[in-house]
Amino acid sequence: MREIWKVIRREVRIFRQRPVYILASVGVMIFNTVFYVTFMQDGLPHDLPVGIVDCDRSSTSRSFCQQLDATQLSQVVYYDDLHRARRDMQTGRLTAFIVIPEGFNDDIQASRQPHIAYYVNSLYFVGGALSYSSILTMLNLTNGAVQRQFLRARGVSEGEILSRIQPIVLDAHQIGNTTTSYGVYLNSVLLPGVLEMIVILITVYAVGSELKYGTSRHLMKTAGGSLVKAITGKMAVYTLIFTVLGISLELFLYHWLHYPIKGSVWWMCLDILLLVAAAQAAGLFIIGLFPNLRLAVSVGAIYSVLGFSLAGFTLPVEAMLPGLRGFSAIFPLRHYYLFYVQEAIFGSGFAGWWQEVVHLLLFLGLPLPVFRRLEDAYVNQRYEKD
């Protein structure tokens, strides 16, 4: 126990001497949190630029434009000709544009079914999809308005008009994110992903630095020749920092920002603690497998970046190629995400997420097979300098 305490004191000294540790852990986490939270603070984008080429300039077409402009999602930009609008869409300045043909008003009055054409830029995903749905809604409302005029002229009662225009009403409910906030959706998993990345990189860096700077024998001596004690003491310092970061993150998201959560924020804290522990184990595995700081850091970087995609919170895992689906399980973030779905979205409690706890705990066994290899590297210091 005394040796572990000595190693901890030694590690604290290293931590204070090298600013990279505090910058790469606390600094990076704070910066990323501030970035993603403020970047998507509106939840959903609004006032997306939608172009309108109004060749009719009638009261009907103008009221259509005004109504579209009045929606929260869109902001209308007027164009004189189709080519300029098309070019602006191609350069990404417009998310969509609508062409109202000449004689639009007359054709509607005379029931000649005028053609309205709309173009959606589907390369900018969120903006395009949102504009698309708001244009569809507007066009349907316009259809309804024309029908309403006709029915009113026939003397149909207002109540009946409604059920004739819209016989079916669709109520959409979003479970776990009632406001369909893109920020809530992404940040809930993206920020823990950033923490996972930090944990892996720092674990690899802290353990690997001893090899690189040839201080591993000194570390082993401090720990009384036991690698277990050396690693325990070393990790104790970082575990404390990561734990504080993780719990702060959960409290910040669910307590301060009031991100929707059906279950308990404390279970989410358990989730992030398990994520931290699993990521540390993964980091130890990487440095043990490649006891060479440079290589291990590169491998850790590739591994943690891929974690974001393979966790399956953007493109679901079942949509990936069958051969790749299994790989998602080797990333702690995947299990964090599945735990989060059960606790924060469905609130199903222990019965829902106990399997993910088991999966994350399984990661803790990872350092065992590479233990000898790391010990060998630490004692013999066969580190290639170049």
Add this chain to the structure above:
Amino acid sequence: MKKTKISYAGQWLRDWYGIFIHELRLIFSDAGAMVVFFVGGLLYPVLYNLIYYNGSVDEIPVAVVDLSDGACSRRFVQEFDATRECEVYCKCVSMAEAEQLLRERKVHGILYIPRDFDSCLARMEQGHISTYADMSSFLYYKNLRTASSLVMLDEVHQIQLEHYAEAGFDGQSASTLVQPLVTEENIPYNRPFSYTIFFISAALMLVIQQTMFYGSSMLAGTLRERNHSFASLPDRLQGLGMGRVVLGRGAAYLAIYLVIGTIVTLLIPYLFRLPQHAAWWEILVLLGFFVVDCIFFSFTWGTLITRRETVFVLFLSVSPICLFLTGFSWPETAIPGLWRAVSYIFPSTFGCRAFINLNTAGGTLQTIAPEIRALTVQTVIYYFLACAAVFAENRLHKRLAHRREPQPSES
């Protein structure tokens, strides 16, 4: 400018060439940098293409709770099942059963039709249908919403036609009434809203910038660790030599990255059958501007790196941030002012947009002229910053060396 010596240009070129060759040798003898450049630069595009191979999610399982069980509700469910987006996983007898399936993640949405749906329609009242989407992925929500809206609109038309027929309208006049406007939908560039096309288009250029930044900073960090400084490398360098050092080193990266960049921007889209709507030479022009900008960008910011591995530890999380700053997902117009200003720091902001507009949206060089202009401005600024960094580091290094003189050198 300095015309005091005739051999100035000759000396300049000789120095430049020496630095160029030296840097190439450094890169090719450093396994780590080679891994980042060639494995990282080429592996990531392939991996991302494999991960996002199927760009869209089809037939997500949905539980249906049809309490009405009438002709209209059944037709609705059948049409819903027929959509590309959703499939009926099972018909449940109660909401509780469907909720249980949702929690078990066997289904990702619920379609609920209340008991009075058919009778409401028969009474010419509004019938209600509820959908419940699992928000753990936006694609589930999008699919459920799209499918239910499409079916709803189609059903509404059917019912309206029936109603008008009852009132004595049929044929052409009824369909004109039901649909007074005819809409023509045009979704160019990415018709199925494929995740692959949207993500990869942005990621390809970013991979170029980030691997170059990480690789070159790693090399610079290595040199600084050994108490060398790239700024004073060639001993026979004459004059201040900032331009020679920056341009000489830059040429080495240019040579490597024109090869990697061509593979990433031309060969990878070809291999994975991504849209390629621009002429190959237009892509190469954009690539030229972008790579040069990235080189000076990397040199400038690489100044902060003092040790080999710290670039990853400190700056790895910048990659996803850069990706968001390109506006590929969260639209550019909705980015808060501060972050929009930050986005102007990175070449990727303009490079990715230009590549998307040029290659995927089929623009021309004229279309991407504003981005090219921005890249040029950045290049000039970063060139001078990189020179200033060399100058400052050179000074610092000389002063340190001077102070350290009495000691024997360490490495």
